[in-house]
Amino acid sequence: MTVCEPRLEVDAVHVWRGDRHVLKGTSLQVGGGELLHVRGPNGTGKTTLLRVVCGLLRPEQGTVAWCGQSITAIRGTYQLALCYASHEPALKGDLTALENLRFSLGLRRRIGDAELRDLLHRTGVAACADLPSRVLSAGQRRRVALARILGSEASLWLLDEPYTNLDARGADLLGELLAGHVAGGGLALVVAHQDLMLQCSIQRLELAA
Amino acid sequence: MQYPALGTRGVSVGTGTAMALILRRELTLSLRRPDQLLQPLVFFLIVTTLFPLGLSPELALLRAMAPGILWVAALLASLLAMEGLFKSDADDGTLEQLALSGQSLGGIVIAKTFAHWLVSGAALVLVSPLVATALAIPLEAFPTMMLSLALGTLTLSWLGAIGAGLTVGLRRGSVLLSLIVLPLAMPLLIFGANATDRAIGGDDASGGLYFLAALCVFTCTLAPLAATAALRITLE
Numbered sequence: 001m002t003v004c005e006p007r008l009e010v011d012a013v014h015v016w017r018g019d020r021h022v023l024k025g026t027s028l029q030v031g032g033g034e035l036l037h038v039r040g041p042n043g044t045g046k047t048t049l050l051r052v053v054c055g056l057l058r059p060e061q062g063t064v065a066w067c068g069q070s071i072t073a074i075r076g077t078y079q080l081a082l083c084y085a086s087h088e089p090a091l092k093g094d095l096t097a098l099e100n101l102r103f104s105l106g107l108r109r110r111i112g113d114a115e116l117r118d119l120l121h122r123t124g125v126a127a128c129a130d131l132p133s134r135v136l137s138a139g140q141r142r143r144v145a146l147a148r149i150l151g152s153e154a155s156l157w158l159l160d161e162p163y164t165n166l167d168a169r170g171a172d173l174l175g176e177l178l179a180g181h182v183a184g185g186g187l188a189l190v191v192a193h194q195d196l197m198l199q200c201s202i203q204r205l206e207l208a209a
Numbered sequence: 210m211q212y213p214a215l216g217t218r219g220v221s222v223g224t225g226t227a228m229a230l231i232l233r234r235e236l237t238l239s240l241r242r243p244d245q246l247l248q249p250l251v252f253f254l255i256v257t258t259l260f261p262l263g264l265s266p267e268l269a270l271l272r273a274m275a276p277g278i279l280w281v282a283a284l285l286a287s288l289l290a291m292e293g294l295f296k297s298d299a300d301d302g303t304l305e306q307l308a309l310s311g312q313s314l315g316g317i318v319i320a321k322t323f324a325h326w327l328v329s330g331a332a333l334v335l336v337s338p339l340v341a342t343a344l345a346i347p348l349e350a351f352p353t354m355m356l357s358l359a360l361g362t363l364t365l366s367w368l369g370a371i372g373a374g375l376t377v378g379l380r381r382g383s384v385l386l387s388l389i390v391l392p393l394a395m396p397l398l399i400f401g402a403n404a405t406d407r408a409i410g411g412d413d414a415s416g417g418l419y420f421l422a423a424l425c426v427f428t429c430t431l432a433p434l435a436a437t438a439a440l441r442i443t444l445e
Contacts, residue, residue, distance in 0.1 A: 054309055057445050080221070080311035088302030094241040095234075103234045104303075107227050107310040 006032045006067060006081070006155045006187060008053065013062030015048055022048050023059070028205055032155075035178065035188045037196050040207030046191040047087070049207070050158050053189060054084040066156075080108060083154035085162060089145035093134030097125060097144045100133055105151045119147040124173065138165040143173075150177060157181060157188040175199075227312040228320040235324030245293065246328050250336055253286035257340045268345045275344035276405035279354070280361070280398050282340075283333055287362055288387055290329035291369035294321065295377040295440065304377075308444055315437045322370045322436070330362025346409055353408035353418065360421040361401045367432035368393050374439030396424060 008030045015023040022045040030036045038046050051057040053064055055071050055078065064071045071078045091100045101116045120126050123143045128136055133144065142165045149157060157178075163171055175198050178188055182200045196202055222230075239246050260278045261271055298304040307317050334355050341354060372389040376382030404417030 056305060056308065076311055076313070079309050082309070084305070084309055086302050086305060090302035090306045092234075092238060092297075092301065092303060094238055099234075099237070103230060104306055104310070106230050107222060107307075107312050109222060 006185075008156060008187060008189075009063075009065045009068075010049075010053060011063050011065070013049075013052055013059040013064065015045065015052060015057065015059050017048070023052065025062070026205075026207070027062075030156075030187045030189065030203070032185045032187060033182055033200075034203060035182050035190065035196075035198065035200055036203045036205055038189060038191045038205045038207065039193065041209055044207040044209050046207055047160055050084065050086075050160050050189060050191060054082055054158055055079070056084075081154055082156040082158060083149050083152035084158040084160075085145055085149055086160050087164070089133075089141040090148075091133040091136075091141055091144060094132060096130050097133050097136065097147075098129040100144065101148055101151065104148055108152060111151065116147075116151070119151045120144065122150065123147040124170070139167055139170060142166055143170060146174065146177065155186050157186065157190075159188065159190045159192075161191055161193070163192055163194060222312070224313060224316045227310070228316050231307075231317055231320035232324050235321055236327070239324070239328040245290075246332070249286040249290040249329055250332055252289055253282050253333055254336065254340060256282040256285065258343055261343065271345045272347075272409060275341070275346050276354075276402040276409065278344060279337070279340060279346075279358075279405065280402045283337075283358055283362065284365065284391070284394055284398060286333060287329055287365045288369065288390060290325070291366075291373055291390070292376075292383045292386055294325050294370060294373040296373070296382075299377045299443070304440070305444065308440070314440060315433050318370065318374075318437050318440065319433050322366055322433075325370075326363050326366040330366055331359070333362055334359045346405075349411065350405065350408035353414045354405045357401045357404045357414075357418055357421055360418070360425045361397045364397055364421070364425045364428045365390070365394055367428035367436070370436040371432055371439055374436045374443060377440070378443045397421065400424070 010026065010028045012025045012027050013023050014025055026049060028036060038049060040046055048057065052059050055075060066074065066078050066081065097120060098113065098116055101119065105111050117126065117129055120129050123146045125140050125143045125147065128140055133141060136144070162174055166174060178190065179199045182188060190196065257278055260274065264270060264274065295304060298307065308314055337355055337358055338351055341351060346354065368390050372386045375389065376386045379385060400417040400420040404414040404421065407414040407417065
């Protein structure tokens with residue numbers, strides 16, 4: 001397998017939602033070891049931008065490229081290289097935290113229960129592993145979603161308001177994980193309203209109304 | 210640290226393994242919610258028992274009406290179960306994760322629909338002898354009836370998958386789903402009821418069964434493509 005420097009390039013992306021021009025020629029570049037903090041008032045297309053980057057939404061104009069190739073051409077491999085965390089923690093209430101992780105990470109790679117439990121332990125929800133996720137608090141669910149991101153082994157993290165519902169220690173933990181990911185050569189796009197206090201270099205992208 | 214080009218470092222998962230995983234997930238989820246599993250079945254049982262009460266318990270009349278009653282009730286019961294196919298996954302964000310899992314969405318749709326048929330259609334086939342007895346269908350007609358129902362419900366699951374994929378993003382999608390699926394299901398009703406009717410009369414029912422099998426093969430091959438495309442549109 002050839003080794004390439006992971007690089008995400010979004011070039012002049014336009015998205016219309018009905019009559020609204022949501023993204024007006026947004027461009028960005030993120031390379032390995034870089035974190036991009038996306039900010040902007042509500043309704044300026046931050047989530048739309050993340051959905052465009054992960055390929056769920058096809059832009060009317062503009063391109064998204066990963067390692068120099070259009071993401072529509074390399075959908076399968078690109079999807080394995082990214083991990084998207086939306087507003088929703090994407091957990092099934094009737095499945096336990098462990099089962100939720102097993103089914104979502106199991107689609108990406110072979111993973112054993114011991115490793116899954118370790119992931120939950122690292123995000124501080126080891127005690128919830130065998131509880132149905134419907135009884136977990138919003139913050140605990142968010143931590144299980146964090147465990148999913150951590151276990152995805154993706155090089156590109158796309159996090160949509162990951163600080164929501166997290167307590168102070170949870171926010172610190174997320175900061176550590178992000179810094180560690182970036183220090184290891186990973187890429188991250190983080191949508192957040194607050195300032196990020198991280199031990200790594202942060203680029204900023206302001207979306208205006 | 211260097212990342213391998215375009216990929217991840219883990220051992221990748223084949224489509225077959227992924228589909229088996231989805232199947233297991235769907236069945237686990239269904240078993241955790243037995244109420245959702247039982248609702249269409251109970252509906253099927255109740256609707257078919259209403260007819261003898263409303264018409265007349267006369268055996269000859271019941272026997273003549275039985276195939277129609279059985280098939281209409283089966284269609285409606287399957288339709289009842291259909292809306293949930295993608296709904297809960299779309300609501301809690303799981304559908305997006307599935308679409309981004311690196312696996313082909315088509316494979317995921319196939320596994321999900323098949324799991325859905327196992328807990329709705331196949332279960333309906335298994336309780337159909339109970340209903341058939343109540344409708345005075347003779348024992349000799351049971352194999353044909355069950356086979357036709359199995360083929361019919363599987364076809365219907367596929368038609369429903371297209372409809373559910375199209376309507377999953379809508380707030381009151383269930384009515385629209387019925388409007389999309391029921392017209393397409395008419396051939397099933399015609400051939401299914403016909404095959405059952407002929408079996409009751411002791412005639413050769415293979416004509417109807419062949420048509421049902423053809424429809425089943427047709428939808429099994431083409432509907433996954435349509436349902437996947439519908440889901441992709443919904444996800445945008």
